[in-house]
Amino acid sequence: MGRFGPWALCCLFLLCAPSAACSAGREARLTPVVTAVRAVAPAVVNITSARTVERRAGRGPLLDDEFFRQFFGPGFGPGLGGAPGEPRRETQESLGSGVIIDGQKGLVLTNAHVIAGGTSITARLLDGRELPAALVGSDPDFDVAVLRLDTGGKTLPQAAMGDATDIMIGETAIAIGNPFGYTNTVTTGVVSAVGRSLKHEGGAYADLIQTDAAINPGNSGGPLVNLAGEVIGINMAIQAEARGIGFAIPINKARRVVEQIVSGAGVTPAWLGLSGQDVDARTARYFGLDRPRGLLVTEVLPGSAAERAGLKPGDLLLGIGNTELDDKDQYLGVLRTSPVGEALTLRLRRGRGEERLSAVPTAFSDREAAEVAGRRWGLNVAFSRGGATVAGVAPGSPAARLGLKQGDQLVQIGGEKLSGQKEFTRAVYLSRMHRTVLVMIERGGRGYYARMGVD
Numbered sequence: 077m078g079r080f081g082p083w084a085l086c087c088l089f090l091l092c093a094p095s096a097a098c099s100a101g102r103e104a105r106l107t108p109v110v111t112a113v114r115a116v117a118p119a120v121v122n123i124t125s126a127r128t129v130e131r132r133a134g135r136g137p138l139l140d141d142e143f144f145r146q147f148f149g150p151g152f153g154p155g156l157g158g159a160p161g162e163p164r165r166e167t168q169e170s171l172g173s174g175v176i177i178d179g180q181k182g183l184v185l186t187n188a189h190v191i192a193g194g195t196s197i198t199a200r201l202l203d204g205r206e207l208p209a210a211l212v213g214s215d216p217d218f219d220v221a222v223l224r225l226d227t228g229g230k231t232l233p234q235a236a237m238g239d240a241t242d243i244m245i246g247e248t249a250i251a252i253g254n255p256f257g258y259t260n261t262v263t264t265g266v267v268s269a270v271g272r273s274l275k276h277e278g279g280a281y282a283d284l285i286q287t288d289a290a291i292n293p294g295n296s297g298g299p300l301v302n303l304a305g306e307v308i309g310i311n312m313a314i315q316a317e318a319r320g321i322g323f324a325i326p327i328n329k330a331r332r333v334v335e336q337i338v339s340g341a342g343v344t345p346a347w348l349g350l351s352g353q354d355v356d357a358r359t360a361r362y363f364g365l366d367r368p369r370g371l372l373v374t375e376v377l378p379g380s381a382a383e384r385a386g387l388k389p390g391d392l393l394l395g396i397g398n399t400e401l402d403d404k405d406q407y408l409g410v411l412r413t414s415p416v417g418e419a420l421t422l423r424l425r426r427g428r429g430e431e432r433l434s435a436v437p438t439a440f441s442d443r444e445a446a447e448v449a450g451r452r453w454g455l456n457v458a459f460s461r462g463g464a465t466v467a468g469v470a471p472g473s474p475a476a477r478l479g480l481k482q483g484d485q486l487v488q489i490g491g492e493k494l495s496g497q498k499e500f501t502r503a504v505y506l507s508r509m510h511r512t513v514l515v516m517i518e519r520g521g522r523g524y525y526a527r528m529g530v531d
Contacts, residue, residue, distance in 0.1 A: 108303040112250055113262050115305030118202045118233035119176040120298060121184055122254040123209070123223075125194030126169050173253035173298030174199065174223065175307060177334070179234035182207075182225035185334060186297030187312050188214040191221050199225055201232070202260055213337035217345070217412050219281065219312050219325065220333040221297075235299060238306030240326030243267055243285065251289040251311055251322070253298025265289030265320070271398020273406055274313060274323055280409025282399050284323040285309045291322030300324040332415040345505050346414040346437035347444060349380020350387060351452075352509065354403045363392050363425050370394045370425075371407045385422065385435035394430075395423035404509060411437065412506075445501040448508050452530060457486060457500060464494040466517075478528045480517065487523060488516035 172190030177183050184199060191197055197209040207225045214221035225232065244267065251263045265288035272284045287300060291311050300309035309324030336343045352371040360368040371393040376382045387393075395401055396410045397420055414420060414437055422433045449455045454473020458465050464486040469475045486494050490513060492503035507513045513528045 109248065109250060109264055112301055112303050112305040113252065116175070116235045116250075116299060116301050116307065117252055117260060117262075119179070119235040120252045120260065121174045121176065121199040121201055121225075122259050123172045123174050123184075123186060123190055123297060124169055124198045124200070125172065125191045126196045126198075127193045170194070171254055171257050171294045172296045173294065173311070175297075175299040175310070176225075176232050176234045177237065177307075177331075179232040182227040182232055183212070183334075183338070184209065184223040184225060185310060185330060186221050186223060187310065188216045188219045188221040189312075190297045191223070192216075197223060199223065200259065213340075213342075215333055215337065215343040218329070218333045218343065220310070220330050220337070222334055222337045235301075236304075236306045237327055237331065238302055238304065238308040240270075240285065240308050240328045243270055243302075243308060243326075245269065248303050249285075249287045249289045249308075250301040250303075251287070251291055251295060251298060252301065253291075253295035253311060255290075255292035255294040257294060261295075263290035268321075270326075271400075272323060273399055273409060274315075275405075275409070280406055280412075281312070281323070281325075282406070282410035282413045283326060283329065283397055284312075285326055287322050287324060288320035289322060290320075291324075295322075329413070329415060332418065344416050344439035344441075345502070346411050346416050347380075347440035347505075348382040348385075348387075348411065348420075348435055348437050349377040349444075350382040351375040352393065352404060352407065355392065359392075364428050369403070370401050371404055373424075381435050381438050385433045387422070387424070387433065387435070388426075390426070392425040393422060394425060396420050408506075408509060440501065440505050442497055442501050445504040449500075449504050452508065453513070453528065455480065459497050459500070463487070463496065464500050474513075474528050474530045478515070478526055480515075481519075483519075485518035486515065487518050488514075490514060 172186060174184040174186035177185045191211060197211065198206055199209045200206045209223040209225050212222040212224050246266050249265050249267050253261060255261050267285060268288050269286040272286045274281045274284055285300065291314050295311045298311050299307040300311055302308050307327050309327055310330050311322065311324045313323045315321035333343055350373055352373045355368040355370050355372050357368055359372060373387060373389055373391045373393060376387050376389055393401060393407065399410050401407050416437055416439045419434050419436050422435055424431055449457065453475050454470030455475040456468035458467035466480055466482055466484040466486060468482060469480050488494060489503035490507040492499050492506065494500050494503065511530055513530065514525065515528055516523060516525050
């Protein structure tokens, strides 16, 4: 062995190995995952959204830090520096991800919750460039937002879009993003399922892609990619207290929302023109179900998409697309996140027989809102610069039983504060099938909250 020893000989061998062998080894490592990441990663951006918040002085910098609150909680400790003082204004930053979908125009697709409340937004590219971003528009119902980067006249890299309707369960899925601030992180897994629903405080997200590719805080808004280097989804959420359960918005749905946002028309809610109720145990037995589930159709409006599709009162709606319906709230969530004009497959039962119908939802317009409010609540509303005013109340209606009168100022319906027609239409859409609706009225200079019971 001489003075080199066995370790030195091994190193010498490696140094003297033919370059062809090194080249062959590199080719073997160039997997489809590596190829896909190389194709998409230049179009993935790390998003920093800054907003101004108020904090009470006296807590100390450590306990005000988000990282420490993860471990100790927001109420930990008596404060470091005496009794809390006056509020102080601070800049708070949140991190997320996005993907460039139009390199020439500098358009970035991300989640609405990534940039919510942000007063300034910055995007950092793979090559290190940091570009200011402006919000084109967002829609919280779909959790989709579009940003426009200040490109300085230069064309940016953009990702290729895939087809979420062609997803195969078990195929490789790649998530690229900015988890916990670790830029351009890549994780891999598979597509675990499609058509998943995810309930949240404001309703539900429906028709999601489920994956076990690791998705962590900061991944939101980043792309879910297939082995062809195509974006098939936009990562949005994880299942709390679970590992390997993440969700992404199908790219087809996201792109349709983007088109409406970029056009300036706004995202219009989808409408089938039916009403329904939850299923009880007796109804479930009648339809031969193992448990109460689905939506029992109680009304189908003439000329509506539901009527054109062939739906009838008494039908039991069990599923929409790939999503199984558990109850009325899930139906509302699915429709709330369904693009207008896209055909939906409805799975239902009539008696003991099962059928499939196709329905194309239309836009829930101001006209539909007025008709629903009049028919369901007995309420006619007029609008002015002052907001929404009760213009008429049908005798014997829920509005009449509540005691609403002509001239009352409608301040709020459900969780929506009313400043005009747009907010009223949204409020009616969200509360149209509720058995109890919370309203706030103003009469004689005083505000009142009341619950309106609906038959």
